[in-house]
Amino acid sequence: HEVPGLRLLVTSDEPWQAPGERLFLLCPLPVPSGGGARGAADGPQQAGDEREPAVRMFLDQVRRVLAAPxxxxxxRERAVRICRLLDGHPGALSAAASWLVVSDLAALCDTLAVDPAAFLDHLGGRDDRLRDSLYGRIGRLPAGPRAVLDALCAAPGPDSAAEGFGLPALTELTGGSLPACGRLLRELLLSGLVRAAHEEGPARFRVPALVRALVSGAPVGAPQATAAV
Structure with missing residues (x-):
């Protein structure tokens, strides 16, 4: 049956390439800005951090796992750091919180600082397959975007600073033309392996820490993931 004027809102790992399709890139949950340690006088800011969606979601999971109101x-300080280390990704935060059955927040935070992908597998047995999905996205990349992603993750260059990188820095890194780098960057954005930084000023982009942690172990041409994030 035909349904004139029908509109569908669908989430997907990648575009469907359907006629009339419009793309809206989804972002992780917002996390508190900044990264320095706070002193005792910064209590109000810590309380404010808990109002950030990522921190609130993670602490809700912590309370649920530990039954601690x-x-x-x-x-809170460790939760803020964990949310930054996991880029505010809801699935990653939920999986990390599940490990509090056998760990504690301090150990969780220390481990994630070394390897942000350490706790991607949900300890409660949930079939999230977040690790498989990320590996699948990396492995499905064509050679051009994959080479750019590898370069961004390997070099202490344009993406090493907290402010991320811009398109001019990408052309300098790859030696490619502006149009070519624009197309490569668009493909990485659509795959979710590069995120736009939504601060004011020139357009900036970042490679999420989870992607950085996994990209070295994801072979080119990896099998397609069977679950969405």
Missing amino acids: AVTAAD
Whole structure:
């Protein structure tokens, strides 16, 4: 049956290439800005951090796992750091919180600082397949975008600083033309392996920490993932 004027809102790992399709890139949950350690006088800011969607979601998971209604200031500080390390990704935050059955926030935070992908497998047995999905996205990349992603992750260059990189820096890194680099960057954005930084000023982009942690172990041409993130 034909349904004139029908509109569908669909989430997907990649575009469907359907006629009339319009793309809206989804972002992870917002996390508190900044990264420095806070002093004792910064209590109000810590309370404000808990209002950030990523921190609130993660602490809700922590309370659910530990059955602890209250969290300490130190817990909040670690939660903020974990949310930054995991780029505010809801699936990654939920999986990390599940490990609190056998770990603690301090150990979780220390491990994620070394390997952001350490706790991608949900300890509760949920079939999230987040790791497989990310590996699949990396492995499905054509040679051009994959080479750019490898270069961004390997070099302490345009993406090493907190402010990310811009298109001019990408042309300098790859030696490609502006149109060619624009197409490569668009493909990486659509795959979710590069994220736009939504601060004011020139357009900036970042490679999420989870992608950085996995990209070295994802072979070119990896099998397609069977689950969406």
